[in-house]
Amino acid sequence: MKNNLLFIFFITLSFYAQTNTEIHVFDIKKIGENYVLENGKNISNNSGYDSQPYFYDHSKVIFASSRNGNTDIALYDLKQKKAELYYISNTENGGEYSPQKIPNSKNISAVRLDNDGLQRLYSYHYKTKKSKELIPELKVAYPAWFDKNTLVSSVIVNDSLHLIISDIRKKTNITVAKMVGRSVHSIPNSTLMSFISKENEQYWLLKSVNPKTKEIKTITSVGKTEDVAWLPDGTLLIPKQAKIYKFNPKTDKQPSLFFSFTDENINNISRMAVNADGTKLAIVAEVSPRYLAEAQLKGYNSRDINAFLKPFAQNVKVYRFPNTLSYEGLEKMRENYASFFKNTPDLHCEILNRIVYKDKVIDHELVTANGRTFKAVAIYTIKNGKIASVTFM
Secondary structure: OOOOOOOOOOOOOOOOOOOOEEEEEEEEEEEOOEEEEEEEEEOOOOOOOEEEEEEOOOOEEEEEEEEOOEEEEEEEEOOOOEEEEOOOOOOOOEEEEEEEEOOOOOOEEEEEEEOOOOEEEEEEOOOOOOEEEOOOOOOEEEEEEEEOOEEEEEEEEOOEEEEEEEEOOOOEEEEEEEOEOOOOEEOOOOOOEEEEEOOOOOOEEEEEEOOOOOOEEEEEEEEOOOOOEEOOOOOEEEEEOOEEEEEOOOOOOOOEEEEEOOOOOOEOOOOEEEOOOOOEEEEEEEOOOHHHHHHHHHHHHOOOHHHHHOOEEEEEEEEEOOOEEEEEOHHHHHHHHHHHHHOOOOOEEEEEEEEEEOOEEEEEEEEEEOOEEEEEEEEEEEEOOEEEEEEEO
């Protein structure tokens, strides 16, 4: 194994459902040995969950998008600069995830998760949008096509993910690895697929599998990085917060910076996709922390306890500056604020100044309550798309 501790410095990326993510697409330009990302555009532009982008062709991106209470497949045409919800089914009791184009076909595959917990992989006719169950016996989570008849996917088995190779035509399913991650991709210019092995608790390994021979080899360590993508020349892209690193397993000894984002609306990059010729990159990123701070403020000023609590993590911690813990947990916060909202009809908070720095939002507030007006400072720390802690001054 080459450089088995190579990516140990990367932060742990938790396996969670992001609450407010957007999909951005950039042009990739290579200047000498360096890369530049240009002409960035938010193609989802949605206040909910948007993730799992896939280049349907050179100019179209499909992705999972949660709107109006359902998660459906959205399609964005980069040429026409037009986004539309592409309802490939009328699944009122569930939603679709992980959309991909089926090789040698115009049709799309997607994981459908019904409200009753049934999770299966379906194909959807591109024009008629009629669906067909592809693998009835497996709870597919993260699929990747090798060819039109062969699927390599992370499948939910008990409480973990197993890597299973399915022959759609022969209706066979073979488990080749256990304790794997969600990132499964074709390796450019090869007959191999890559996947994340989590068998080692200290650091995860990027491995390759030959879907025909089932042979598995280790490529490199990825620390605790959950997501990767491949450029056509065999270079790996690995995200870390608001940066992307590059590493070619055949030529590089250590990773180097691919691109660093300065837009505050690009945080904690997760899923990535590259088009066939390597000229465009799609990324999934959390929006600016200011949106969570603003959401709780609106709930506070309207004295709507549910709207106020929505941006906070289940185990939120509330401190008095600098580090005295006042209480912990969403239910305790509900208990503290519900009666306060009910009994304070003149409650209002005006933001005098707001600073956003990395994962923190610092609000200088002018608060009115029970006929009094006073100034306060609140420091919000964001983690995994939720407000993880608040410190009051």
